[in-house]
Amino acid sequence: MANKNKKYIYGIYDDAxxxxxxxxxxxxxxxxxxxCYTPFPVHGLDKAMGIKRSNLTIGAFLFGALGCTLAIVFQLYVMAADWPMNIGGKPNDGYYPSFIPVTFELTILFTAFGMATLFFIRTKLIHGKVEQLVDPRQTDDLFVLAIEEKSHNFDKEMVNRTMIDGGALEIRERELEK
Amino acid sequence: MGHSHTVHLTEERYSMTSKTRNILFGVLALGLILTIIGIFQAQGAAHHEAAEHSALVSTETGVVSADAAHHGPTWVSRLWANLLLNGWYTLIIAMAGTFFIAVNYAANAGWATGLKRISEAMGHYLPVGLVIFLLIVFLGGDSLYHWRADGIMDENSPNFDSIIASKGWFLNSAFYYVVAPLLVVVFYLFHRNFTNMSIREDKEGGVGFFKRSVAFSGAFLFLFAFGFSILSWEYIMSVDPHWFSTIYAIYNFAISFVCGMTVMTMITLFLKSQGYLSFINGEHIHDLGKFMFAFTIFWTYIWLAQYLLIWYADMPEETVYYYMRLDGNEGIYQFQFWANLFLCFFIPFLALMTRNAKRNPMWLYLVGSIILIGHWNDLYLMIMPGVMQEHASIGLLEIGMPIFFGALFVFIVLKAFEKAPTFPLKHPYLEESVHHDVGP
Structure with missing residues (x-):
C-alpha cells in the first residue's frame, strides 16, 4: 500500500x-x-484556506424528505390498509391532521440521525480509528498547517521559506496512509 | 491582531430622496383612491344584497344599529373590519421593532447592532398606529364587536347572551377603552426610552447605556408578553366572542415577529441599495433571512397546535371557529383558508431553505412579499368571518387599504430613520456586528 501513501509537509506554529x-x-x-489543525476554531481560517462549502445540507434535505415520505406511507399503510384502528372515532382512511405529528417527528429524526451518520462517514470519524497526530501539542496549544507534496503548484523550497518567514516553529515531513 | 482589518466607520445619516418620497406618496395616493372606490363598490354591493334579500338592512343611515348582527353586516362593518385588519397588522409589525431591540439586548446578541436603528425606526410607527387604532376602537367598535351590542350582558334584555356575559370581567369598556390602549402607550414609552438612550450613547459613549438598556429589556419583554396577549384577546380574538383559544396570543405574536423580520429585511435591502449601511453584508442579510425562515416554521407550529387540538378534541364550541372558515359561511373562506397554508408555510419554507436563497436580495423581496400577503390573508381569516360572516368578499377596498397602510408605514419608518444616524456608532457591540460571520 506504499504507493497509496501521501507525503505531507507540516508547518507548526504557536500563533493563530x-x-x-x-x-x-x-x-x-x-x-x-x-x-489546518488548530486547538480552537480560528475565525476566518476556513475562508482563507478556500474550503468549499459542504454538501451536508443537501444530504440533510434528502434524509428529511425520506423520513417524511416513510412516515406518510407507513401511517397510511398501517391505519388505512393493513390494520385500521378506531382511535377516538377519528377517521383513518386517508391523511388526516392526526398523522402530522408523527410525520413531523420522523422527518426530524431522519434528518438528524441521517446527517450525523453522513457526517461521520464523510469525515471518516469511525469508532476505533487511530488518531494520526502530527504533533500531540496540536490538541493543546500548537497550530499545524499541512500541505500535500503532490499538490498543484507545490514547490518545497518556496513552501518551506514561506512557512519559516511566516513564523513557523518547525517544519516536518511525513507520509500518511490514505 | 495581524488580520483584523479595521473598518473605519463614521457617522452616517439617511435622507429620503425626492424619488423615494414621490414613489411613496404615489403608492399612498393609489391606495387611498382604490380604498375610496372600494368603499363605493362595497356600498353598491351592500345595497344590491339588501335589495336581493329585500330586507331592511340599515344602510341608508350609514350607522349600524347596535343589534346589527340580526340584520347582517353592512358596508360600514366591512370598512371597519378592513381598518382593524390593517391597523392591527401594521401595529404589530411596529411592535416587532421594539421587541427585536429588547430581545437582542436581553440575549446579549451583537450581530444585529448595525441594524438597530432600523428596528428603532419601525417602533416609531407605534404612536401613529395607536392613533389610527384608537379611531377604530372608539368609532368602529359597535360594528366590529358583537359583545359590545346593547344589553348583551344584561340578564333582563332580550339580547342577553350568558356565554358572553360570563366574559364580562374582561370584555368590558375598562379594558377596551383604557387598559389595552394604555399597554400600547407603555410599549411606546419603553421604545422611546430605548431610542433616547441609544441617541445619548452616540454622543456620550461608554457602557452605562448598554447596561441600562439590558435592564429595561428584561422589564419590557416581561410586560410585552402579557400586554401583547391582552391586546390580541381584546381586539382580535373577541370578534368571535363565544370562542376562545389559549394559543391565540402567541399565534398573533408569530405573525408579528415573522412579518416584522420580513419588513426589516426589506428595509435593510432597500437602504443598502441606496448606498447606506455599507458594512451590512451578506452575513447579516443571511441571518435576517434565517429569522424569516425560522419564524415561518414557528408560525406553522403554532397554527397547527391550534388547529390540531381543536380537530382532535372535536368540541362544538371550539370547532365552530374552523367550521366558519371552511364549510360554514357558505364556504366563501375555504379557498383562502387552504391558500393561507401555502402562502405562510409551504412557499416560504421551501423557497427560503437554501443558503443562497437567504442571501439573494431579489429572492428575499419576492418571498418576503409572499409572506406579507400571506399573513394579511391570515389576519383576514381571523377577523372577517367574525365580523362579516358570509358577506365578506375581496374587492378594491381589501386591495387598496393594505397598499395605503403599507406606504404610510414605510413613509413613517423612513422619516423616523432620518432623525438619527443610520447605526449606533458607540454601541459596545457595533464592532462585533461589523465583523459578523456566519461561516460557510
Whole structure:
C-alpha cells in the first residue's frame, strides 16, 4: 500500500495570526492547503484556506424528505390498509391532521440521525480509528498547517521559506496512509 | 491582531430622496383612491344584497344599529373590519421593532447592532398606529364587536347572551377603552426610552447605556408578553366572542415577529441599495433571512397546535371557529383558508431553505412579499368571518387599504430613520456586528 501513501509537509506554529498569514501567503502563491489543525476554531481560517462549502445540507434535505415520505406511507399503510384502528372515532382512511405529528417527528429524526451518520462517514470519524497526530501539542496549544507534496503548484523550497518567514516553529515531513 | 482589518466607520445619516418620497406618496395616493372606490363598490354591493334579500338592512343611515348582527353586516362593518385588519397588522409589525431591540439586548446578541436603528425606526410607527387604532376602537367598535351590542350582558334584555356575559370581567369598556390602549402607550414609552438612550450613547459613549438598556429589556419583554396577549384577546380574538383559544396570543405574536423580520429585511435591502449601511453584508442579510425562515416554521407550529387540538378534541364550541372558515359561511373562506397554508408555510419554507436563497436580495423581496400577503390573508381569516360572516368578499377596498397602510408605514419608518444616524456608532457591540460571520 506504499504507493497509496501521501507525503505531507507540516508547518507548526504557536500563533493563530501567524498561521493565517502563512495560509494567505501560500494561497496567494497558488499552493493548495491540505488542512489546518488548530486547538480552537480560528475565525476566518476556513475562508482563507478556500474550503468549499459542504454538501451536508443537501444530504440533510434528502434524509428529511425520506423520513417524511416513510412516515406518510407507513401511517397510511398501517391505519388505512393493513390494520385500521378506531382511535377516538377519528377517521383513518386517508391523511388526516392526526398523522402530522408523527410525520413531523420522523422527518426530524431522519434528518438528524441521517446527517450525523453522513457526517461521520464523510469525515471518516469511525469508532476505533487511530488518531494520526502530527504533533500531540496540536490538541493543546500548537497550530499545524499541512500541505500535500503532490499538490498543484507545490514547490518545497518556496513552501518551506514561506512557512519559516511566516513564523513557523518547525517544519516536518511525513507520509500518511490514505 | 495581524488580520483584523479595521473598518473605519463614521457617522452616517439617511435622507429620503425626492424619488423615494414621490414613489411613496404615489403608492399612498393609489391606495387611498382604490380604498375610496372600494368603499363605493362595497356600498353598491351592500345595497344590491339588501335589495336581493329585500330586507331592511340599515344602510341608508350609514350607522349600524347596535343589534346589527340580526340584520347582517353592512358596508360600514366591512370598512371597519378592513381598518382593524390593517391597523392591527401594521401595529404589530411596529411592535416587532421594539421587541427585536429588547430581545437582542436581553440575549446579549451583537450581530444585529448595525441594524438597530432600523428596528428603532419601525417602533416609531407605534404612536401613529395607536392613533389610527384608537379611531377604530372608539368609532368602529359597535360594528366590529358583537359583545359590545346593547344589553348583551344584561340578564333582563332580550339580547342577553350568558356565554358572553360570563366574559364580562374582561370584555368590558375598562379594558377596551383604557387598559389595552394604555399597554400600547407603555410599549411606546419603553421604545422611546430605548431610542433616547441609544441617541445619548452616540454622543456620550461608554457602557452605562448598554447596561441600562439590558435592564429595561428584561422589564419590557416581561410586560410585552402579557400586554401583547391582552391586546390580541381584546381586539382580535373577541370578534368571535363565544370562542376562545389559549394559543391565540402567541399565534398573533408569530405573525408579528415573522412579518416584522420580513419588513426589516426589506428595509435593510432597500437602504443598502441606496448606498447606506455599507458594512451590512451578506452575513447579516443571511441571518435576517434565517429569522424569516425560522419564524415561518414557528408560525406553522403554532397554527397547527391550534388547529390540531381543536380537530382532535372535536368540541362544538371550539370547532365552530374552523367550521366558519371552511364549510360554514357558505364556504366563501375555504379557498383562502387552504391558500393561507401555502402562502405562510409551504412557499416560504421551501423557497427560503437554501443558503443562497437567504442571501439573494431579489429572492428575499419576492418571498418576503409572499409572506406579507400571506399573513394579511391570515389576519383576514381571523377577523372577517367574525365580523362579516358570509358577506365578506375581496374587492378594491381589501386591495387598496393594505397598499395605503403599507406606504404610510414605510413613509413613517423612513422619516423616523432620518432623525438619527443610520447605526449606533458607540454601541459596545457595533464592532462585533461589523465583523459578523456566519461561516460557510
Amino acid at each position: 495570526d501567524a498561521i493565517m498569514d502563512s495560509v494567505h501567503k501560500l494561497r496567494g502563491q497558488g499552493v493548495e492547503i491540505h488542512d
